[in-house]
Amino acid sequence: MPVLRGTPDASTRPDRPELIDRFGRVATDLRVSLTDRCNLRCTYCMPAEGLDWLPTSEVLSDDELVRLLRVAVTELGVTDVRFTGGEPLLRRGLEDVISATAALSPRPKISMTTNGLSLAKRATTLVEAGLNRVNVSLDTLDRTRFHELTRRDRLHDVFEGMAAARAAGLDPVKINSVLLRGVNEDEAVPLLRYAVEHGYQLRFIEQMPLDPQHGWDRANMVTAAEILASLKTEFELTPEPAARGGAPAERWLVDGGPAVVGVIASVTRPFCAACDRTRLTADGQLRNCLFSQSETDLRAPLRAGATDQEIADLWRATMWAKAAGHGINDVGFSQPDRPMSAIGG
Numbered sequence: 001m002p003v004l005r006g007t008p009d010a011s012t013r014p015d016r017p018e019l020i021d022r023f024g025r026v027a028t029d030l031r032v033s034l035t036d037r038c039n040l041r042c043t044y045c046m047p048a049e050g051l052d053w054l055p056t057s058e059v060l061s062d063d064e065l066v067r068l069l070r071v072a073v074t075e076l077g078v079t080d081v082r083f084t085g086g087e088p089l090l091r092r093g094l095e096d097v098i099s100a101t102a103a104l105s106p107r108p109k110i111s112m113t114t115n116g117l118s119l120a121k122r123a124t125t126l127v128e129a130g131l132n133r134v135n136v137s138l139d140t141l142d143r144t145r146f147h148e149l150t151r152r153d154r155l156h157d158v159f160e161g162m163a164a165a166r167a168a169g170l171d172p173v174k175i176n177s178v179l180l181r182g183v184n185e186d187e188a189v190p191l192l193r194y195a196v197e198h199g200y201q202l203r204f205i206e207q208m209p210l211d212p213q214h215g216w217d218r219a220n221m222v223t224a225a226e227i228l229a230s231l232k233t234e235f236e237l238t239p240e241p242a243a244r245g246g247a248p249a250e251r252w253l254v255d256g257g258p259a260v261v262g263v264i265a266s267v268t269r270p271f272c273a274a275c276d277r278t279r280l281t282a283d284g285q286l287r288n289c290l291f292s293q294s295e296t297d298l299r300a301p302l303r304a305g306a307t308d309q310e311i312a313d314l315w316r317a318t319m320w321a322k323a324a325g326h327g328i329n330d331v332g333f334s335q336p337d338r339p340m341s342a343i344g345g
C-alpha cells in the first residue's frame with residue numbers, strides 16, 4: 001500500500017498546544033530515528049544485503065533535526081526523547097545532537113535504543129553529552145546463535161557495551177529481547193538469569209509485523225503468555241504494584257524483587273489506549289503510530305522556510321489524526337511499507 005502523505009484534517013481539533021488526539025491521549029514521548037542504516041543484519045529485521053538506504057540528501061541534517069526537536073519540546077510538550085534507528089550509534093555527530101537536545105528547556109529526558117556494538121567506546125562521551133538511559137537489544141547469549149541471528153560475530157561487543165554503559169552511570173541498563181520460534185525461544189530463562197545476575201533490566205518484546213520480508217506469521221510468533229509460562233518454570237513472578245502509565249511493558253517482580261522483568265505484548269495485549277508516542281523518521285517524516293499507513297512530511301516545509309508555528313501545527317494535526325489502535329488484530333490489517341529499521345524501533 002502506498003504511503004499517504006498530506007496534511008491531516010484538524011478542523012475539529014480544540015486549540016491546545018500539546019499533541020492531543022481524538023481519543024484523549026497526549027503524546028509526550030518522541031521516538032527519533034537517526035539513520036535507517038545498521039551494522040547488524042538481524043534475520044527478522046533486515047535482509048543480509050541490507051536495504052536501499054536513504055540518500056544522504058534526504059536525511060535531516062543535525063541542524064534540521066535539532067530545530068524539530070526544539071519545536072517538539074518547547075512548543076508541543078514533548079518531555080522524553082528516544083534516539084533510535086537503524087543503529088543510532090552510526091549517526092555522525094550523535095553526541096552533538098544529544099547535547100543540543102539536553103540544552104533545550106525544559107530539558108527532556110534523553111534515551112537511546114541501540115545494538116550496543118560500539119557502546120564500550122562511546123558510553124562515557126554519550127553520558128557527558130546528556131544521555132540519561134539506554135536500551136540494548138540482545139536476543140541471545142550464545143555466540144554461535146548470535147552470529148546466525150545477526151549475521152555478525154559481535155556478541156562480545158554487546159556484552160562490553162552494556163558493561164560500559166553501566167560503568168558510565170546509565171541506570172538501569174535495559175535489555176530488549178525478541179524471541180523467535182525455533183531460533184531462541186528457549187532463552188527466556190537464561191536471558192532473565194543473566195540480566196538479574198548483572199543488574200540489567202530485561203524486557204521481552206513480542207515480534208510485530210514490521211519486517212521488510214513481510215514474513216511475520218501470527219501463528220508462529222512467541223507470545224507473551226508463552227514467555228511468562230517459560231519464566232515461571234524458574235522464577236516467581238509477581239505483578240509490579242507501580243502504575244504502568246503509558247509504558248509499553250507490563251512488569252513483574254522477579255523472586256520478590258528488586259529485579260523486575262517486562263513483557264511488551266504489542267500483539268496479544270495491545271496498549272494503544274495508553275500510547276503517548278509520536279515518531280520522526282530519519283528523513284523527516286512524522287508518524288503517529290508504528291503501524292500508520294500515512295506520514296506527514298516535515299522535511300519539505302522545513303527546507304522551504306516554514307515557521308516553527310507552521311511546523312508545530314502540522315505536528316498537531318498529524319497526532320490529532322492518530323487511530324485508536326494499531327489494528328494488527330483487525331481483519332484487513334496491512335503492514336506499513338516502511339520496516340521497523342526505517343521507522344525507528
Ligand code: SAM
Pocket residue numbers: 038044045084085086087088113114115116135136137138176177178205206207208209210211340341344345
Ligand atoms: N539498532 C537499534 C537496536 O538494535 O536496538 C535500534 C533499532 S532496532 C529496529 C530496535 C528494536 O526493534 C530492537 O530491539 C529489535 O530487536 C526490535 N525489532 C526489530 N524488528 C522487530 C519486530 N518485527 N518486532 C518487534 N521488535 C522488533
